[in-house]
Structures are given as structure tokens and as C-alpha cells.
Amino acid sequence: MAQLSDDCFAFGGPMMSVDEAVGLITARVSAIAEIExxxxxxxxxxxxxxxxxAPLPLPPFTNSAVDGYAVRNADLPQGEERAFAVEGRIQAGGAAQAPIKPGHTARIFTGAPMPPQAETVFMQEDVRLVDGGKAVLPPGLKPGANVRPAGEDIPEGYxxxxxxxxxxxxxxxxxxxxxxxxxxxxRRIRVAVFSTGDELASPGEPRAASQLFDSNRFMLMAMLRRLGCEVSDLGILRDERASLARSLKEVAAAHDLILTTGGVSTGEEDHVKAAVESVGSLVLWRMAIKPGRPVAMGIIAGTPLIGLPGNPVASFVTFVHVVRPTVLALAGALPEPLLAIPLRAGFSYKKKLGRREYVRASLRRAEDGTLEAIKFPREGAGLLSSLVETDGLVELDETVTRVEPGQRVGFLSYADLI
Missing domain, CATH: 3.90.105 (Molybdopterin biosynthesis moea protein, domain 2)
Known part of the structure; x- marks a missing residue:
């Protein structure tokens, strides 16, 4: 189980950039040591x-890369075609019993081991068969053509x-x-997931007129499972500090990470902060990101807690940039940086200096054949349709203040994010 001190994530000052937040996570989280x-x-x-x-070379033996005819390099036709007597037939999984003779060729198939002393294969499309069972091979083929040497892909010990x-x-x-x-x-990272808020009802349960069905919890659990996590569904915890605190303390000992959604803003009914502080420590990350500024990081009995925003798009975006690297760090995984693909913008947009923003966008091919990113027509971090009806996120870094059609922007495909 990962054990962190209560102050190892302490941070004060202005809003933290996305890169600072990710760097803090990857530098401070200790990897799980258990192996299965x-x-x-x-x-x-x-x-x-x-x-x-590699316990053996790949391929483990020299073989033909094509269906054709194998010959010795010393017999390669020079200047004009040459007829060879066909002796032997070697199929994939078979073996040549005798070395190939001078002036002879052997019929061979893709993946079949090369006969002794044969070093080159002519593709069957380039070979002409004549009466008497001879194969006429054309000149000009390079020595070693159409042959896969043993270890060509990976040598033994690599x-x-x-x-x-x-x-x-x-x-x-x-x-x-x-x-x-x-x-x-x-060992799989064990993550406890719960939503907070009296305004939520679980799918399948009665929903009051003033409630919403909880969607974030199921989205986050699905994303965690795609990262190979073992997920515990804690359901919805109501807006009551004491019960929140008890639940957090109970799950901390049995999990490597606690993930919450909702209740981490600064409103009077956002109780996660107070609940965490009563059983551990919490420092709000005022991340310079849109959507998703209210993100919290805490420590309860050595177990990290991440609190994501309640709006689904904000929760999705901050999961990608905060939870994903945390899970990878806990698992001791090699870094997997998110690399935005440069595309042409097909929209106009304004943003604040010093804040990184993620714009939901679809891909389309313009009349000139170039791929363009098209912004979802509506704003709002609560629009689940904006995640369903788009292909990914346009990433606008802290230095950008405006986007115009035709400008190059970075695009992150959902397929690469989860």
C-alpha cells in the first residue's frame, strides 16, 4: 500500500499549472511494490x-519472406535470365533435408526455413516455368533478397x-x-470511487424531481478500469461531514487511491474539504485549467485522495490530467505523455492568458483534404453530449489568447486519453 506523509503534497501560492500538478504527482507518489x-x-x-x-531470437531461424524459389547467391543470374532445375519443396513448418545444389532452385513458401546454402528467394510472380520442370529466374535480384535472417527482428538477449x-x-x-x-x-491499483451530493440519485433508484442521476461515478470507474485498476464502488455519499469523514477513513486503509467527484468547491454545502481535513490533510489545487479548476488533493492515513469537480466534462478533463498520471505513478508505469496532434482549426475562440483550456472538438476533412478541428457549438462543463458527439479535445496552452480559423492547434483524441 502506498504511504504518503500528510504534508508531501503541500502547496501554497498562485494557481498551479497543469504541468506543475502532474510533476508534483509523479515526483512524490511511490509505486506499489507488490507483484503477481x-x-x-x-x-x-x-x-x-x-x-x-529475449529468450530466443526472432525469427528463431532464417526463413523465406515470400512464396517463391530459393537459390545460392553464387548462382544469381547476371545480365540475362537463367533456367534452374527445381529440386525440393519446402513448406512453412517443414524443413529442408539437404543443401541446395549448384545450378538448382528449391520451391519454398512464406515462413519456411531456408535450405542449407540457399541465401536468396525469387518471388514466384517473377519466375517463369518452362517445359521439363525448370524455373527461369530473371537477372538483377540483390543477394539476400526476400529472406528474413534469424534475429532480424529481435536478437537473443535483447x-x-x-x-x-x-x-x-x-x-x-x-x-x-x-x-x-x-x-x-x-498488482492492480485499488481505487475507491464515490460521488457526493444530496442532488444525486444512482441509476435504477428513485429520483426526486430536484435530483440528477449520477453519471460521473460510472464514467470514472470505466476510465479507471481501462487503466487496469481494481475499482470499489462506494456509491453516493450524502452532504454530511461526519459520515463523509468516517467513510474516507474506513476505505483509506484498504485502497491505494480514493477518488471523489463533486463537493470540492468552496460552497457552504461542499463538505469534502472539511471531511478530509478532519481525518487527514487536504490542499486544494487551484489548477489553471478550464474546465476543471476545483481539483483537490489530500492524504488520509497515507493514502492519496483526489477530488474532481462535479460537472462531467470538468471531471473527465481533470481525470485525464490528474488521476491518470497518479495511477500510472502508483503502478510504477513508464511515463506516457499526452502528445497533441497538430491540426488546422476550423473555429474562432478567445481564452484567458495563463490558463490552459481544453475545447471539445470534432474532426472533419475540409474541401482541400486537410483535417480540421471543429468546436462543439455549445459551451458548458455540464454537457455530456459534448463528450459523446465529439472526437477529442483541442489543447490551448497558457500562452494562447485567441484561435482563428486556419491556425494550427493541438488535438488530443479520446482514444489516446483513455
Whole structure:
């Protein structure tokens, strides 16, 4: 279990930038040390605990890259085509029993091991068969063409997967190519999630006329699971400081992170701050970000707590920039910086200097074929439709004050954020 001192996140002064907040997290959060073994089929999304050196070269033997005809380099036609006697047929999974003879060629298929002394393969499309069973090979092919040498992809002993790698399907494929069936991974990060507010009702429960169904909690739990977390759903905690404090203290000992949504602003009925301070410590992060300025960071019995805003878009944006790097740091994962793709803006926009803003946008291809980012037509951090009907976020850094059509902007696809 991660243990942090009550003052290790202490911060005072002006609003913290997004980069400062992320830097503070990654520098101070200690990675979970517990390791478990996962079957290869269950390894996607997990964080690799130990690096993997290639136990064999890939490919493990020299093989043909195409369907065709294998020959010795010494026999390559020079200047004009040449007829070769075809001797042998080697399929994928088979083996050549004898070395190829001078002046001969062997029929070979993609993935089949090269026969001894054969070094080049002619593609079957370039070969002409003539009466008598001979293959006529054209001149001009380079020695070694269409052959995959042993270890061409990865040599034996190479550090193919690093500790801290968050495994994706391509990494699982590589481990499978080494013949591995189980991987040592970091134990899943345990996260307790709850919403706060008397104005919320859980889906499936009765909803009063003045209540909203709680959507943030389910969005955040889904995002956490995509990060490979083990999630505990604490439901909705009502606006009562003492019960909030008791619940926080109870879950802190059994979780690596506590995540809340709502109740972290400065209103009289926003009780999370007082509840945390009664059982731990909390420093509000006045982050210079829109949407999502009211973000809180606290420590309860050594367990970090992050309080996100109640508006769904603000909660989504701050999850990406605060919770995501915290989870990765707790798991000891290698850094995964969010890299905005440069695109052309198809909209006008004004913003404040010194604040980073994220504009919900869709992609379209303009008449000249260039991809453009088109701003969602309505404002508001409470519009779930703006997340559903767009493709990602346009990132406007602290130095930008205005965007005009045709200007280059950075675009973050939702697919890359979660």
C-alpha cells in the first residue's frame, strides 16, 4: 500500500499549472511494490513488473519472406535470365533435408526455413516455368533478397520489454512469440470511487424531481478500469461531514487511491474539504485549467485522495490530467505523455492568458483534404453530449489568447486519453 506523509503534497501560492500538478504527482507518489503473475491472455492493460530479455531470437531461424524459389547467391543470374532445375519443396513448418545444389532452385513458401546454402528467394510472380520442370529466374535480384535472417527482428538477449511497460496487445503478442505463458505484473491499483451530493440519485433508484442521476461515478470507474485498476464502488455519499469523514477513513486503509467527484468547491454545502481535513490533510489545487479548476488533493492515513469537480466534462478533463498520471505513478508505469496532434482549426475562440483550456472538438476533412478541428457549438462543463458527439479535445496552452480559423492547434483524441 502506498504511504504518503500528510504534508508531501503541500502547496501554497498562485494557481498551479497543469504541468506543475502532474510533476508534483509523479515526483512524490511511490509505486506499489507488490507483484503477481498474470496469464498471457489476461495481461493486456497490466504494468510489467520485470523486464523481459529475449529468450530466443526472432525469427528463431532464417526463413523465406515470400512464396517463391530459393537459390545460392553464387548462382544469381547476371545480365540475362537463367533456367534452374527445381529440386525440393519446402513448406512453412517443414524443413529442408539437404543443401541446395549448384545450378538448382528449391520451391519454398512464406515462413519456411531456408535450405542449407540457399541465401536468396525469387518471388514466384517473377519466375517463369518452362517445359521439363525448370524455373527461369530473371537477372538483377540483390543477394539476400526476400529472406528474413534469424534475429532480424529481435536478437537473443535483447531487452524486448521494459519493467514499467503498460502492456498493450502488441506487447502481449511479443511475449507470446517468445513462448511465454505468464508474466510478472504489478498488482492492480485499488481505487475507491464515490460521488457526493444530496442532488444525486444512482441509476435504477428513485429520483426526486430536484435530483440528477449520477453519471460521473460510472464514467470514472470505466476510465479507471481501462487503466487496469481494481475499482470499489462506494456509491453516493450524502452532504454530511461526519459520515463523509468516517467513510474516507474506513476505505483509506484498504485502497491505494480514493477518488471523489463533486463537493470540492468552496460552497457552504461542499463538505469534502472539511471531511478530509478532519481525518487527514487536504490542499486544494487551484489548477489553471478550464474546465476543471476545483481539483483537490489530500492524504488520509497515507493514502492519496483526489477530488474532481462535479460537472462531467470538468471531471473527465481533470481525470485525464490528474488521476491518470497518479495511477500510472502508483503502478510504477513508464511515463506516457499526452502528445497533441497538430491540426488546422476550423473555429474562432478567445481564452484567458495563463490558463490552459481544453475545447471539445470534432474532426472533419475540409474541401482541400486537410483535417480540421471543429468546436462543439455549445459551451458548458455540464454537457455530456459534448463528450459523446465529439472526437477529442483541442489543447490551448497558457500562452494562447485567441484561435482563428486556419491556425494550427493541438488535438488530443479520446482514444489516446483513455
Amino acid at each position: 503473475t498474470a496469464a498471457l491472455v489476461d495481461a493486456d492493460g497490466r504494468v510489467l513488473a520485470r523486464g523481459i530479455a 531487452l524486448a520489454l521494459r519493467a514499467g511497460q503498460r502492456l498493450r496487445p502488441q506487447h502481449v503478442a511479443l511475449a507470446a512469440a517468445f513462448g511465454l505463458t505468464r508474466l510478472d505484473v504489478v
